[in-house]
Amino acid sequence: MPEPNDGRALQRLLDELGRLPGIGPKSAQRIAYYILESDAETARRLSSAILDVKRQVHFCPICFSYATRDTCDVCSDASRDRSRICVVSEPRDVSAIERTDSYHGLYHVLGGVISPMDKVGPEQLHVRELMGRLADGEVKEVILATNPDVEGETTATYLSRVIRPLGVTVTRLASGLPVGGDLEYADEVTLGRAIEERRSL
């Protein structure tokens, strides 16, 4: 629904752009003027891309990554190695690992990390669904790829403790990733190497 003309259309755009991550006031201004100076079709494509992503993208019911069809591209790809599941905290971590091209198994997105301070325990994450996926014995290895920070390590330790009794090999990304850093910001070579040189827990 377009807002009524209150004379603040440009300011509203600047405010909305300024709320985006990584966009400061200067960038917001640059983007706003770019849109203002573009033709109507360019503006329409941008706004419909934003609306479509909200309407058409949902969580994959198997791995909880983002999906545009019933299940995500990875879960629906028959060529993926179904004996491995890489556990990450957020869907964007899946993209980071996919970019390395070092991993061809499946994923499981927890939807966060264990954080007593934020009152997030295993029950608030997709841990039960992960355990369900391990029940039929097809998965031989679970790679814990939570971030190398305190909460990521706590989450990995917890998962390793509950998964190992199932007889599944549990591995953790090799060190070399910046401690306290975010998987998302690791370069592809470093992250790819961390996957290849993963260690048993």
Ligand SMILES: [Zn+2]
């Ligand atoms: Zn999936």
